[in-house]
Amino acid sequence: MSQEQVSYYEDFNEIEKKLWSLLIRAVNDRNSEFRTPVFICGDKDNLDGRVVVIRKVDDKNYFIQFHSDLRSTKIDIIKKNPSCSLLFYGKKEKIQLRIKVKSELHYNDDVTKTSWDKTGHISRKCYLVTNAPGTESEKPTSGLESKFDNFDFSKEESEKGYENFCVIKCKIKSIEWLYLAAKGHRRALIEFKKSKKFTWLVP
Numbered sequence: 001m002s003q004e005q006v007s008y009y010e011d012f013n014e015i016e017k018k019l020w021s022l023l024i025r026a027v028n029d030r031n032s033e034f035r036t037p038v039f040i041c042g043d044k045d046n047l048d049g050r051v052v053v054i055r056k057v058d059d060k061n062y063f064i065q066f067h068s069d070l071r072s073t074k075i076d077i078i079k080k081n082p083s084c085s086l087l088f089y090g091k092k093e094k095i096q097l098r099i100k101v102k103s104e105l106h107y108n109d110d111v112t113k114t115s116w117d118k119t120g121h122i123s124r125k126c127y128l129v130t131n132a133p134g135t136e137s138e139k140p141t142s143g144l145e146s147k148f149d150n151f152d153f154s155k156e157e158s159e160k161g162y163e164n165f166c167v168i169k170c171k172i173k174s175i176e177w178l179y180l181a182a183k184g185h186r187r188a189l190i191e192f193k194k195s196k197k198f199t200w201l202v203p
């Protein structure tokens, strides 16, 4: 099947089906191009993006979650301005998704407990750095004590990371879809208001 004949070329329902399937698959598929979007947040002259790993996608309640260190500078930014966005591009699929969200911070609650339990030994290491991410250092460093660097720690010891662990729940306000095709690109906007609103846009 040539790319131009895909079912989601000019069909809103098929577009929505396709984008949710890409996002849901990305949570468990380490090779998915949609697993590591850029999360953008900011305030006035302090706007920045960084790569994150999406950990949960809910196509019924319209949210995406990722994990972070509570001490990261983006947390204070999100608290001040929860309007953020997630940017995805899949080169093989030729699909870009620009998702506007309202970020909700979770710390030491049911959401973080569930996510932390699913967080494996390797990922837990990220939350065991001694000082906050972004802290200046006199020498090159991982920020970890050497026993953590060498994975020489038990599951019990890794529990300390939970003190720094938080979940950002990104509640979706709109998704802008762009599909690149030789015979003509297609661009569409889905707004998740009380009722869903679909609009075609010029690419």
Ligand SMILES: Cc1cc2nc3c(=O)[nH]c(=O)nc-3n(C[C@H](O)[C@H](O)[C@H](O)COP(=O)(O)O)c2cc1C
Pocket: 036, 050, 051, 052, 053, 054, 066, 067, 068, 069, 072, 073, 074, 133, 134
């Ligand atoms: C492949 C990859 C995945 C990453 N996943 C995450 C993540 O899920 N959460 C996170 O906070 N940072 C993640 N990072 C690190 C961020 O991109 C960023 O460097 C870090 O969060 C510190 O920056 P900030 O505090 O300004 O956000 C990831 C980086 C890469 C390259």
